[in-house]
Amino acid sequence: MTDAAARIMARADELGAISARPDALERTHFTPEHCRAADLVASWMRDAGLAVHEDAAGNVCGRIEGVSPGLPAVLLGSHIDTVPDAGRYDGPLGVLLAIEVARGVRAGELPFALEVVAFSDEEGTRFGSALSGSRALAGSWVEDWWGFTDDGGVTLADAFRAYGLDPACVGEAARVPGSLVAYLEAHIEQGPYLEDADVPLAVVSSIAGARRFALTMTGRAGHAGGTPYQRRRDALVGAAELVVEVERIGRSSGVVATVGRLQAFPGGVNVVPGLVELSLDLRAEDDAPRDAAWDRIEAAAERIASDRSLAFAATETYRADAVACAPWLQDAVRAGAHAAGVPEPPTLWSRAGHDAMVVAGVAPVGMLFVRNGNGGVSHSPDEIVTEADVAVALDAFAATVAALAGSVEVGAGTAVGAHTAVGADTGAAVGASRG
Numbered sequence: 001m002t003d004a005a006a007r008i009m010a011r012a013d014e015l016g017a018i019s020a021r022p023d024a025l026e027r028t029h030f031t032p033e034h035c036r037a038a039d040l041v042a043s044w045m046r047d048a049g050l051a052v053h054e055d056a057a058g059n060v061c062g063r064i065e066g067v068s069p070g071l072p073a074v075l076l077g078s079h080i081d082t083v084p085d086a087g088r089y090d091g092p093l094g095v096l097l098a099i100e101v102a103r104g105v106r107a108g109e110l111p112f113a114l115e116v117v118a119f120s121d122e123e124g125t126r127f128g129s130a131l132s133g134s135r136a137l138a139g140s141w142v143e144d145w146w147g148f149t150d151d152g153g154v155t156l157a158d159a160f161r162a163y164g165l166d167p168a169c170v171g172e173a174a175r176v177p178g179s180l181v182a183y184l185e186a187h188i189e190q191g192p193y194l195e196d197a198d199v200p201l202a203v204v205s206s207i208a209g210a211r212r213f214a215l216t217m218t219g220r221a222g223h224a225g226g227t228p229y230q231r232r233r234d235a236l237v238g239a240a241e242l243v244v245e246v247e248r249i250g251r252s253s254g255v256v257a258t259v260g261r262l263q264a265f266p267g268g269v270n271v272v273p274g275l276v277e278l279s280l281d282l283r284a285e286d287d288a289p290r291d292a293a294w295d296r297i298e299a300a301a302e303r304i305a306s307d308r309s310l311a312f313a314a315t316e317t318y319r320a321d322a323v324a325c326a327p328w329l330q331d332a333v334r335a336g337a338h339a340a341g342v343p344e345p346p347t348l349w350s351r352a353g354h355d356a357m358v359v360a361g362v363a364p365v366g367m368l369f370v371r372n373g374n375g376g377v378s379h380s381p382d383e384i385v386t387e388a389d390v391a392v393a394l395d396a397f398a399a400t401v402a403a404l405a406g407s408v409e410v411g412a413g414t415a416v417g418a419h420t421a422v423g424a425d426t427g428a429a430v431g432a433s434r435g
């Protein structure tokens with residue numbers, strides 16, 4: 001597996017060079033960079049022996065048939081889009097590991113089909129449509145997304161069409177219930193726990209449910225010199241007090257609370273800010289403490305606004321409830337880690353969101369974490385994995401699929417049918433014709 005690990009590292013670098021910016025990695029939904037990355041991943045899937053097609057949501061899908069054509073599939077995958085100034089492993093590592101597992105499988109070998117998917121949009125960076133690629137596959141597309149716009153005012157619907165897809169057909173990406181045996185995702189750990197434990201792999205027990213909000217504090221703009229303190233309605237001081245409260249409430253309730261974006265208006269250095277827009281991202285292992293923390297934060301914001309003659313407003317922009325990984329898939333991932341020489345892989349809940357939390361709507365899910373060797377930093381170019389850990393992860397991921405093959409009773413004759421048509425290789429490079 002060492003050659004394969006070296007190939008994965010080299011391909012992560014190659015994908016990591018496909019960016020909208022010369023100085024950082026940024027590859028977002030339905031951009032020319034997305035198109036190039038999709039074509040490259042499709043060529044790697046073909047090279048590994050998969051029949052490749054692009055689904056109606058722009059996800060790149062590869063398939064190897066099982067003992068008979070059209071069987072339900074074990075789906076392996078992750079995403080190929082990024083956040084701004086991203087690391088090169090968040091998403092692509094899982095896709096590249098999946099392709100190498102598939103390379104080791106022969107058509108007709110397994111009691112299920114094996115599929116690999118490279119989701120087109122997990123982060124939601126361009127339009128705010130987080131997890132849209134996997135939502136399309138899971139049949140939970142959000143119609144409101146079509147009107148969402150990027151920084152240039154382009155709507156998701158227009159970007160869909162410009163990419164060569166028809167918004168009216170997005171439903172065709174949805175997988176037929178029963179057509180998936182399981183979904184497995186390998187992902188770089190976006191945290192320090194494996195590095196601290198000095199272990200290369202972890203079994204994921206559950207994926208945090210997240211809620212995101214767009215918040216505003218509104219006061220009154222004024223002259224920085226001529227407005228006495230007692231007459232000020234300074235939106236930025238109010239927002240700053242709230243940001244500190246968010247951290248205090250998060251820490252005291254075991255909830256991960258983050259204000260990732262804050263902007264003061266009108267933004268003049270000699271103007272008391274009259275308006276502040278800020279984001280809020282809340283996550284916890286279970287939904288109840290997360291929701292209770294939101295209630296406390298909202299009450300604190302109202303109190304701060306009242307004390308400072310400001311107005312507070314909140315709009316929820318995203319919500320995904322916590323998802324448990326199927327116990328039998330946790331066992332399979334653990335067996336895979338043992339087979340790869342990792343006797344005691346820790347079991348972690350994922351503080352980061354993943355496509356698996358959405359695919360859970362249409363199939364049981366399991367996840368494998370790979371050590372992040374730089375203090376666990378992610379959503380940063382500083383995230384790193386070692387080739388040695390990738391080799392162990394590949395052994396574990398392949399052994400996990402083998403463990404499923406030994407335990408999943410899929411009748412040889414239960415062809416799903418729909419997939420043999422959908423899964424047929426389109427021949428042409430995916431996205432190549434796209435603008």
Ligand code: HGY
Nearest residue numbers: 122123351352353354
């Ligand atoms: O935000 C997240 O947790 C994921 O990395 N998109």
Ligand code: MN
Nearest residue numbers: 083090123379
């Ligand atoms: Mn991410």
Ligand code: MN
Nearest residue numbers: 090091122354
């Ligand atoms: Mn990710």
